[in-house]
Amino acid sequence: MLLFSQIHGQQRQLEALRRAIDSGKLANAYLFSGPAGVGKATTALAFAAALNCEQAPGRGCGACGPCEKLAGGHHPDLLTLVAEKQFIVVDQVRALEQRLAFPPHEARYRLVLIDGADRLNPSAANALLKAVEEPRPGTLFVLVSAVVHRVMPTLISRCQRLHFAPLPREAVESALERALPDHDPERRAVAASVCEGSPGRAFGLLEGDGLAAAQATLDQLMSAASGSRAADIFAAAQEAGRDKAHIAQVLDLLRIRLRDLLLAQAGLEGRLAGSSQADKVAERARALGLPRIRSQLRAVQEAEEALFGNVNASLLLENLALRLREEGLR
Ligand SMILES: [Zn+2]
Structure with a gap:
């Protein structure tokens, strides 16, 4: 499932992202909050597809080169950070920074997905702050969290927040x-x-x-x-x-x-x-x-x-x- 049109509900959030792409007014970083399983990480992937699709820019087609690579989980410019044990640790952020020092391989927009931003430990969150504040052009961050009160407030304040509500x-x-x-x-x-x-x-x-x-x-x-x-x-x-x-x-x-x-x-x-x-x-x-x-x-x-x-x-x-x-x- 990779397209905005395949996501269940969340119309307001998807519309906000579509508008941002169409108008070119993209934030450096987004925070997708809301309970587990309502489509936050899926939307982040669909966002990456919409940003990079060759056939249906701003929407995603699911079939072109970038869409296929994103769907298959092997796009070189989709970087994902998740906790390997209990926390996302500073070494993981440093390794990410090293990759971000280079331009994207092929994508118009490189997307960094931080799935479980509440699990960044304090030093990892601090290390991430600077990267989020001054990203290379063409690099976007999407932080995803079901427990936003555990995300470092200074990090939250750098993000445009979209809340994903439970579905009826x-x-x-x-x-x-x-x-x-x-x-x-x-x-x-x-x-x-x-x-x-x-x-x-x-x-x-x-x-x-x-x-x-x-x-x-x-x-x-x-x-x-x-x-x-x-x-x-x-x-x-x-x-x-x-x-x-x-x-x-x-x-x-x-x-x-x-x-x-x-x-x-x-x-x-x-x-x-x-x-x-x-x-x-x-x-x-x-x-x-x-x-x-x-x-x-x-x-x-x-x-x-x-x-x-x-x-x-x-x-x-x-x-x-x-x-x-x-x-x-x-
Ligand atoms: Zn496509």
């Missing part, structure tokens, strides 16, 4: 229908409602039936956590394994489950993800009470933030389940 549930559902027409419609609907407006997350849930596996892990964990034996929680968390993508989906489902309790508390049963069980959800919400629902939701969000740091995923799940058990499960 119906928009995700129709995106899934277009992309996966043979998939079970009911599963598509569930994925669309639990993905929080993120088509990327929804695709992740449907691929390889991750949704069913995540649901099974969650059921097992919740049943262990509502029992009396801590050893059962330990066993369930161990069995969940250390695959962080899988654990992230389990946390997704748990967060949705708690969010449904909040909605039920507020009398908004019509908006539940699991709308077929509205009565049960309302009953659980009453039994648990608002303060505990909020506190559990916070615990899940904290676990989600910690997950992609340097933690043992099954230990994280175990601690979370123990905490939920302490507060009382319903």
